[in-house]
Amino acid sequence: xxxxxxxxxALAVLHHDAWLWGDRSLVFGFLPSGLAYHATYSLAAxxxxxxxxxxxxxxxLEEWASEGDADSGGNG
Amino acid sequence: xxxxxxxxxxxxxxxxxxxxxxxxxxxxxxxxxxFRGTSSDYFVANRSIGPFLLLMSVFGTTMTAFALVGSTxxxxxxxxxxxxxxxxxxxLVHSLVFFLVGIKLWAIGxxxxxxxxxxxxxxxxDSNGIGFLLFPVLVGLVIPYLLIGLVGAGAVIRGxxxxxxxxxxxxxxxxxSGAMMFVGAxxxxxxGLVISGVVLFYIFAGGLRGAAWxxxxxxxxxxxxxxxxxxxxxxxxxxxxxxxxxxxANAPEHLSREGKIGQLQFLTYMLVPFSxxxxxxxxxHWLTARSAKTFRLSIVAHPLFIMIVWVPCVLMGTWAVxxxxxxxxxxxNAVLAKMVADLLHDPxxxxxxxxxxxxxxMSSLDSQFVxxxxxxxxxxxxxxxxxxxxxxRRQVLxxxxxxxxxxxxxxxxxxxxxxxxxxxxxxxxxGFASLFPLVFASVYWRRLTKAGAIAxxxxxxxxxxxxxYVGMVEPTxxxxxxxxxxLVAGMMPVAVIFAASAVSLVVVSLLTRPPPAAVVDRFFPGxxxxxxxETKP
Numbered sequence: 263x264x265x266x267x268x269x270x271x272a273l274a275v276l277h278h279d280a281w282l283w284g285d286r287s288l289v290f291g292f293l294p295s296g297l298a299y300h301a302t303y304s305l306a307a308x309x310x311x312x313x314x315x316x317x318x319x320x321x322x323l324e325e326w327a328s329e330g331d332a333d334s335g336g337n338g
Numbered sequence: 339x340x341x342x343x344x345x346x347x348x349x350x351x352x353x354x355x356x357x358x359x360x361x362x363x364x365x366x367x368x369x370x371x372x373f374r375g376t377s378s379d380y381f382v383a384n385r386s387i388g389p390f391l392l393l394m395s396v397f398g399t400t401m402t403a404f405a406l407v408g409s410t411x412x413x414x415x416x417x418x419x420x421x422x423x424x425x426x427x428x429x430l431v432h433s434l435v436f437f438l439v440g441i442k443l444w445a446i447g448x449x450x451x452x453x454x455x456x457x458x459x460x461x462x463x464d465s466n467g468i469g470f471l472l473f474p475v476l477v478g479l480v481i482p483y484l485l486i487g488l489v490g491a492g493a494v495i496r497g498x499x500x501x502x503x504x505x506x507x508x509x510x511x512x513x514x515s516g517a518m519m520f521v522g523a524x525x526x527x528x529x530g531l532v533i534s535g536v537v538l539f540y541i542f543a544g545g546l547r548g549a550a551w552x553x554x555x556x557x558x559x560x561x562x563x564x565x566x567x568x569x570x571x572x573x574x575x576x577x578x579x580x581x582x583x584x585x586x587a588n589a590p591e592h593l594s595r596e597g598k599i600g601q602l603q604f605l606t607y608m609l610v611p612f613s614x615x616x617x618x619x620x621x622x623h624w625l626t627a628r629s630a631k632t633f634r635l636s637i638v639a640h641p642l643f644i645m646i647v648w649v650p651c652v653l654m655g656t657w658a659v660x661x662x663x664x665x666x667x668x669x670x671n672a673v674l675a676k677m678v679a680d681l682l683h684d685p686x687x688x689x690x691x692x693x694x695x696x697x698x699x700m701s702s703l704d705s706q707f708v709x710x711x712x713x714x715x716x717x718x719x720x721x722x723x724x725x726x727x728x729x730x731r732r733q734v735l736x737x738x739x740x741x742x743x744x745x746x747x748x749x750x751x752x753x754x755x756x757x758x759x760x761x762x763x764x765x766x767x768x769g770f771a772s773l774f775p776l777v778f779a780s781v782y783w784r785r786l787t788k789a790g791a792i793a794x795x796x797x798x799x800x801x802x803x804x805x806x807y808v809g810m811v812e813p814t815x816x817x818x819x820x821x822x823x824x825l826v827a828g829m830m831p832v833a834v835i836f837a838a839s840a841v842s843l844v845v846v847s848l849l850t851r852p853p854p855a856a857v858v859d860r861f862f863p864g865x866x867x868x869x870x871x872e873t874k875p
Contacts, residue, residue, distance in 0.1 A: 270434065277427060278605055284596035288586065292578040294593040297418040297652060300426040304645040307430045311638045314437060324630045326863040327445035 266317050273310055277303065351498050352524070354689025355696065358559075359536050362552055362700070366540025369548035377733040380545030381453050381712045387550055387626040389635035394554035396623050396636050397643050398701030400432065400614060401557075402483075403490035405647050405698045406564055408760045411670035413655030416822070419595035420655075423607050425648035429641030431611035435774075436637050439615045440624045442781040444633070446861055447625040454709075455621045455777075456717040462780050463788045464857045466721075471795055473717055475773075476618050480706055481748055482766040487699045487706075488752040490760075491533050492526025497675055498692050499524040530752050533696070534745050537704045542738055546626060546712075549704040556697035561647055563694025567678065567687075568650030574681040575661055582653075585660030592656045602828040609832045613770035615777050619709035671760065710744045711737030764823065765806055768832035772798045775840040779847075784858045790847030797842035801835045 282296045289298040378384050387395070402408075412420040443458065452458045455476070456469045497520075504522035512519050540548045575581035585592055595604065614620055627633060651674075658664075658673050663680055665672035678688055715737040720728055728736070776794045779786040809824035809831060826834055 273430060274608075277422070277430065277608065278601075279422070280601060282594070283601070284594050286586065286590050286593040288582055288593070292582040293653075294418045294582070294585075294656070296594055297421050297649065300422040301645055301649050303422075303426045304429045304641045307426070307433065307641040308638050311433050311437070311641070314637065315634050319634075320441060320630065322863055323441060323445040327448040327630065329449065 263318050266313060269310060269313070273303075273306060348685045349502050350685035351689035351692055352502060354686065355495070355498075355693055358693040358696065359532070362536055362540055362555075365552055365555060366543040366548055369540065369544030369551050372544065372547060377715075377730045377737075379547065380734045380737065381708075381716075382622065383545065383547035383550060383626040385448060385626060386628055387547075387623075387632065388628055389632050391550050391554055392623070392627050392632050393636040393639055393643075394557045395550040395626075395701075395705070396436075396620065397640060398553035398557035398560075398698075399619060399623060399705045400428075400617075400702075401560070401647065401698055402486055402702045402763065403494075403695060403699045404486075404760055404763060406560060406651060406695050407490065407494065407671050407674055408763075409648050409651040410655040410658075410674040411665075411672070411760070413592075413652040414658050414665070414673040415655075415670045416598045417592035417594065417659075418652055418656055419599040419604070421648055421652045422595075423599060423604055424610075425644050425652070426641075427608045428611040429644045431608065432614050432644075433637045433640050435612060435615045436624075436633055436640070439777055439781060440620075441630050441633050443621060443777075444624045444627050444630060445863070446781070450860070453622070453625065454713050454716045455616075455618050456713065457721075459776075459780065459791070460721075462857075462861050463786070463791050464853065465788045465791075468788065468791055468795075469717055469721065471792060473713065475769075475795060475799065476616075477710060477713065477744075479766055479769045480618065480710060481744070481751070482762050484703060484706055484744075484748045485752055486760070486763050486766075487703045488530045488533065488748060489526070491696060491699050492529045492752065493671075494675070494692060494695050495529040496520050496523045496526055497672065498688060527753055530749050533700060533703070534749055537700055537707060538741065538745065541704050541708050541741070545734070546622060546705075546708050549708050550623070550626065552704055553701045556701040559697040560694040560701070561643070563691050563697070564647050564650055567674070567691050567694075568654060570687060571654055571657070571677055571681055575657055578653075581657040581660065583660075585656050587660070588662065589656075589659040592659050600825070600828050603823060603825055603830060606829040606833040609836050610764065610767050610771050610830065612774040612836075613767040616770040616773040618713060619705040622709050622712060623705060707741050707745060708737075711741035714740035761810060761819075761823075765802075765810055765831075768830070768835060769798065769802050771832050772802065772835040772839045775836070775843050779843055781861070783847075784862060785847055785852055786843070787847045787850045787853055789850040790843045790845075793846035794839045794843035797838040798835055801838045802831075805831045805834065 279296070279299050282299055285295045287295050289295055293301070376384075409420065409424070412424070416423075446452065446458060450458075450461065452461070456472050459472060460466060460469045499522070500520055501522040503524065507520075507522055507525055509518040509521035509523065510525075511517070540552050542548075544551065572578045572581055575584070582593075591597060624633075654677060655670075655673060658677055663673070663677055665676045674691075678691055682688070715733050719736050720733065773795070776791055780791070805826070813819040813824075823830060825831075
């Protein structure tokens with residue numbers, strides 16, 4: 263579990279790509295490097311959340327929620 | 339704003355829009371058949387929404403007019419850095435909030451039967467007062483959000499319909515030259531009326547289930563339209579490579595963030611997406627989930643959906659600069675319309691793209707309408723009268739009456755010709771984001787106290803109001819607004835407000851007496867309740 267949250271923290275840090283700040287080059291001839299980096303970042307974010315489903319999913323919450331007595335949809 | 343993508347008075351785009359609105363009304367009628375007539379079905383769709391519908395409704399709700407129009411406009415103005423600034427950060431943070439806060443709140447809501455955020459906070463903090471403080475704050479922050487939709491829709495339709503009805507709508511005088519502008523265009527007051535009417539119809543017909551169905555449909559529409567516009571525009575510019583090379587040759591500064599976006603601005607902007615943790619309409623959508631597992635698809639697909647919508651829009655805005663396409667009046671938000679008009683000359687595409695923009699707008703408006711009605715019914719009326727004294731039918735009716743009242747107020751404000759509507763969005767999101775420490779602490783920190791929560795909300799008000807005045811109201815009134823975000827020492831204002839909120843919450847909670855374990859235990863899985871506590875949420 264700890265490793266997963268370290269991975270999330272690392273991803274948060276990697277969002278700040280200061281090394282590409284002034285980079286104007288084009289990846290694949292059309293994608294600006296800063297945009298290519300952050301589009302890849304979006305893919306990485308999705309991959310990290312796939313890991314979350316496998317590694318840190320709170321299974322216990324489902325049962326806890328169902329133990330309640332008040333699914334009235336009303337005034338609680 | 340002179341969005342002039344239909345200079346010829348061809349009414350085809352308008353017929354396409356009318357057909358689109360007709361489809362939504364049809365969807366509303368179908369969802370009415372599934373509506374069971376109970377308040378639970380109306381307000382939280384009987385907590386029966388599955389993964390696909392939850393993904394589409396949550397994504398559609400979080401993406402506003404900004405998704406297509408604002409993203410293109412911002413990249414026209416600031417270059418490709420806009421994607422990292424607003425989109426990739428949201429991809430990470432939104433899913434993080436869904437995972438850490440959304441699922442927990444779903445479980446708490448299901449266990450205790452909550453329907454609104456305020457019910458939850460009243461019970462969690464064992465305080466009626468917190469409800470009285472939060473209700474006006476949340477409603478006050480949702481209203482600008484609604485305004486963004488109505489004003490955005492009015493501006494887009496006015497631009498599309500220029501010249502279509504010269505006899506009915508003579509236009510408005512240009513304040514500077516006195517010449518008539520927008521001659522023959524459908525005026526914003528009429529667009530606001532029609533849009534509000536259609537959204538009210540399908541949410542009245544099917545409640546939150548109707549909104550979820552409509553959101554799913556509209557999300558597909560605006561995602562598809564964004565991609566279609568991208569493909570057609572890139573072809574007209576000679577292909578993606580030629581389009582980007584033009585930027586490299588003519589406006590290379592738009593290909594990086596140097597001189598466009600500050601490092602601290604970029605860093606602190608990452609706090610803005612935390613707003614999803616406190617959106618009352620999103621809270622309500624979370625509660626509709628059938629189970630915790632329903633969230634899985636939303637958590638994984640949300641960053642990908644953001645990428646699918648934003649990458650093409652950011653590229654198009656940048657390509658506009660490279661190709662020398664400039665929006666009328668220098669208004670960046672008109673650049674997508676201008677590209678469609680200049681490059682495609684196709685009224686059918688114009689109509690479809692405009693339908694996509696309206697889809698993005700309406701898929702946020704509907705959830706916000708339902709949520710406001712729910713809050714009024716549960717947090718004000720039922721809270722005071724007691725649930726047993728108000729029948730299910732009467733609850734639904736009260737919700738609808740309040741929605742109409744709020745829509746009317748918002749509609750009247752939207753007629754004031756507010757400028758800088760997307761800047762207003764960032765302020766609105768900053769307010770919600772700064773309340774995130776409160777919701778996060780409430781689900782993870784047993785030591786949070788009522789006084790700490792109140793201190794946090796007061797700190798948000800005490801910092802947000804003066805910063806909003808100095809950064810938005812004063813420049814607007816004096817006509818000295820400058821392009822780009824208003825910053826505090828290079829940072830987004832949300833950094834100051836968020837910090838004030840978090841520090842007040844922690845310090846005051848630690849200085850005040852811990853809440854009774856019997857109250858707190860009810861909200862933390864794995865703890866045995868100390869003793870039964872009856873609270874009136």
